[in-house]
Amino acid sequence: MSIDKLVEITDLNFSYNSRPVLRGVNLSVSKGSIVAIMGGSGCGKTTLLRLIGGMIRASSGVVRVDGEEIRGLRREQLYEMRRRMGMLFQFGALFTDLSVFENVAFPMREHTDLPEAMIADLVLMKLNAVGLRGAARLMPSELSGGMSRRVALARAIALDPMLMMYDEPFTGLDPISLGIIGKLIRDLNDALGTTSILVTHDIHESLRIVDYVYFISDGQVVAEGTPDEVRHSTSPFVEQFINGRPDGPVPFHYPAPSFEEDLRLEAVKS
Amino acid sequence: MMSKLFSPVRKLGHAIIDAVLRLGFAARFFVAVIMASGTSFRRFSLVIREIYIEGFMSLIIISVSGLFVGMVLGLQGYNTLQRFGSESALGVLVALSLLRELGPVVAALLFASRAGTAMTAEIGLMKSTEQLVAMDMMAVNPLSRVIAPKFWAGVISMPLLAAIFSAVGIFGGYLIGVRFIGVDAGTFWSQMQAQVDVRTDVLYGVYKSFVFGIVVTVIALFEGFDAPPTAEGVSRATTRTVVISSLAILVLDFVLTAFMLGGN
Numbered sequence: 114m115s116i117d118k119l120v121e122i123t124d125l126n127f128s129y130n131s132r133p134v135l136r137g138v139n140l141s142v143s144k145g146s147i148v149a150i151m152g153g154s155g156c157g158k159t160t161l162l163r164l165i166g167g168m169i170r171a172s173s174g175v176v177r178v179d180g181e182e183i184r185g186l187r188r189e190q191l192y193e194m195r196r197r198m199g200m201l202f203q204f205g206a207l208f209t210d211l212s213v214f215e216n217v218a219f220p221m222r223e224h225t226d227l228p229e230a231m232i233a234d235l236v237l238m239k240l241n242a243v244g245l246r247g248a249a250r251l252m253p254s255e256l257s258g259g260m261s262r263r264v265a266l267a268r269a270i271a272l273d274p275m276l277m278m279y280d281e282p283f284t285g286l287d288p289i290s291l292g293i294i295g296k297l298i299r300d301l302n303d304a305l306g307t308t309s310i311l312v313t314h315d316i317h318e319s320l321r322i323v324d325y326v327y328f329i330s331d332g333q334v335v336a337e338g339t340p341d342e343v344r345h346s347t348s349p350f351v352e353q354f355i356n357g358r359p360d361g362p363v364p365f366h367y368p369a370p371s372f373e374e375d376l377r378l379e380a381v382k383s
Numbered sequence: 384m385m386s387k388l389f390s391p392v393r394k395l396g397h398a399i400i401d402a403v404l405r406l407g408f409a410a411r412f413f414v415a416v417i418m419a420s421g422t423s424f425r426r427f428s429l430v431i432r433e434i435y436i437e438g439f440m441s442l443i444i445i446s447v448s449g450l451f452v453g454m455v456l457g458l459q460g461y462n463t464l465q466r467f468g469s470e471s472a473l474g475v476l477v478a479l480s481l482l483r484e485l486g487p488v489v490a491a492l493l494f495a496s497r498a499g500t501a502m503t504a505e506i507g508l509m510k511s512t513e514q515l516v517a518m519d520m521m522a523v524n525p526l527s528r529v530i531a532p533k534f535w536a537g538v539i540s541m542p543l544l545a546a547i548f549s550a551v552g553i554f555g556g557y558l559i560g561v562r563f564i565g566v567d568a569g570t571f572w573s574q575m576q577a578q579v580d581v582r583t584d585v586l587y588g589v590y591k592s593f594v595f596g597i598v599v600t601v602i603a604l605f606e607g608f609d610a611p612p613t614a615e616g617v618s619r620a621t622t623r624t625v626v627i628s629s630l631a632i633l634v635l636d637f638v639l640t641a642f643m644l645g646g647n
Contacts, residue, residue, distance in 0.1 A: 166520055192522035206517035209508075223523045 119144045119276060119308040120165060125174035127160055134160050136332040138174070140165065142325075147309040151317040151328035153363055155342050158312040159203075160281070162278050165310065166200060167191045172286070173252055178276065196224055199307075200271035203281040204263035207253040213240070213264050214249040220271040239267040242304075243297055259290025263297065270301060277307050283315040295322050320344065326356065330363060409605045416604070418533050419526035429532040430539070437498040437533070442547065444497055445490055449481075449548035452489060453555025456480055460556070461564050472568050474575035477556030478549075482579065486549035488636050491595035493548075494541055495628035499603035502533055503624040506607025507617035511572045522582030530608065534600050541596025543588050550586065587643045594635060599628045 120142040123188045127135040134157045142148045150158050162175055167183045176183045178194060186194060207216050217236045221227060227235070240246045243263040253261060262282060270276060279298060283291050299322040302309045313319050319326070320340040328336040328351060336348045338360035343351060369375065423430050460476040506529070509515050527614075543624040560566040579585065603624045610620035 115405055168516065168520065192524075195520055195522040198516070198520070200520045202510065202513045202517055206513040208518075209512070220521050221521075223521065223528070 114302055116341070117143050119179055120310065121175075122161075122165075122178045123175045123177075125161075126172045127157070128162060128171070128172050129160075129311075130271055135164075135171075138329070138334055139324075139330070140327050140334060140337070142308055142310055144308050145302075145306060146324040147299065147311060147322060148171035149311045149313060149323040150262055150329060151312075151314055151316065151326060151331050153314065156159065157332045158329055159280055160300050162200070162280055162310065165276075166198060166278060188306065191376075192209075196272060197275045198278065199272070200278045201262065201265050201269050201280065201282055203284055205265035207256075207265055207268070209253050211253075213245065213251050213253070213256070214251070215355070216253070217262060217268045217271055219268065224272060235271070237269055240264070242301065243267045244293070246281065257290070259293065262286070262290075262294055266294070266297060266301070270305060270307075273305055274307060277302065278311070279308045279311045281308065281313055283296045283313055283318055290343065295319075298322055305311070322373060335362075335366050395472070405510050405609075408609065409601065412605045412608065413485050413601050415526055416531050416601070419524060420531045420535065421522075422527040423531045427529070430535045433532045433536030435542055437494075437502070438544060441494060441540070441544060443631045444493055445544045445548050446551050448489060448493055449486075450555040452485055452548075453477060453481065453552030453557075454559045456485075457556035457559030457564070461560055461566065468496065470566050470620065471570040471574055472578075473556070474553075474571035475578040476498045477551055477560070478579050479584060481549040481552040481556075482584045484636070485587075486521060487545045487588050487591040487595060490548040490594060491541065491571060491599055492547040494537075494544055494596075494628055495599045495603070496535065496625055498540070499599050499624045500621045501626055502537075502600070502603040503607040503610070503621045504531070504617060506533075506604060507610035507612075507620050510599045510608065511609060511612035511614075519582065520584035528603060530604050536604075537573075537600030538596045541599070542592040545588065545592035545595075581613045583643075590643075591636065591639050592640060595632050598631050598635060602628045602631065 118141045120140075121139050122138055125135055125138040126133070138157075138161065140148075140150075150161060152158050157199055159355050160169070165178060165183065167186065170184055179197070181190075181194065183191070183194070184349045207213075207360055208219065211219065214277070217239050218232050218362050221232050221235060225232075237246055237249065240249055245260060245263050245267065246261065248256065248264070253264070256264065266282075271321075282298065286294065298309060298311065301307065311319060311323060320343060323340060325339055326337060327334050328341050328348075330350055334350045334380065335344075336346060338346065346355075350362045352358075353363060456477045458472065460473050460480075461470060463475065464470050464472055509525075509529070515529070518525045519527060526572050556640075557568075557571060561568045606624045606627075607617075608619040610616045
């Protein structure tokens, strides 16, 4: 394992009910960088994040985080590792029975013995970093989608993680909220010295903020490069993805018998 | 032809296998909850909060139901007893009916409908909105932090609610029997005091409600935890909580009563 790599994935395979989801994935994430993992819906991006977080176990292959193989960790060791990770879920996953303040304070209360006054200060600092100090007393049901994700981001960075994972952070956001989340991801990564993995299919916002991109299709890494390399890529998959073409290496039609066969046109002809 | 003939048998077989599998999962879930209960006792405030939600918030429905059940017992009891000239035994009849059977059983049925469904829906929605996964990713075990406190709150609340149901029910019987019909108050209370045995009547009722508390809470929590993370999945799980809990309460009531009476 290279010393400057925080996450290293080698020959990773994962199947769900004997259906292969990831097939021989190899990728690495350098310390302090933001790496985007892109691909169409259902290509295995979120599964990859869950494998890195140890929420599911790989069929074969190795996932190493900070030099430790995730599959070999016992539950307590895995929890120890997760205390150094933060994850932003697609829709925030805020605890709906807790206020914004209590949501952000949750990891601190669970994992530290800090006095209440210090927790209050830290929570307000985290909320200030995402611009929502004024919303501390609101309940999650009173927040917009963009605000929920910002609160969830404040909660995810509550314990200053070494690795942040973002699962589709831009989905369903208006352009302003999208820009805010994108800027926060970059700024917080740089300010906290964190390493970030961003799973997304929002190509334009991602290329603006990330350092490196992996494209996944059909469970395999099909292209990779820096944002500049991606913009000038001649890979058919990358071209189709960037330009949003409906047909190409990723076919428009789900695999099926021929249309004529389904409509029984051969029988009519004969 | 043959496959059509055997289709109902196959369906029945699948249903039985499915039921046994779920029973096994529920048993493993129960053991896992017990094993994860350390946090509940170290941070008892978590359990207290759940007792407020599950127990205290059920007080109104338990009290009102208990009052009316007691009042009906007073009316029906008096109507039957007066035929044999035994109106003086009204207090005993009301008390024994409530302490031995109606208190634990009806309170458990109401608890399953009110608190059980709320628990299932809450856990199911927490699962479908990724709150449980998020908690797990924060290195906080959802079984310890969310499920176990709810379980112990249910186990503690149920006997208390059954006791309140019985107490209010006896008051309802008193209201109808003594205040409205005119049975002698002294006879009503003294007969009750003389005939109701703490061990065979009161404690057996408490044992029952304790068992019902465990069963209803485990069913409600398991159904929520096991619910498919969709609107339909949560809705089905909530329905199953009421149906399975109600059947379990009634079957267990028979089994426990048979054991208790057999032991006397």
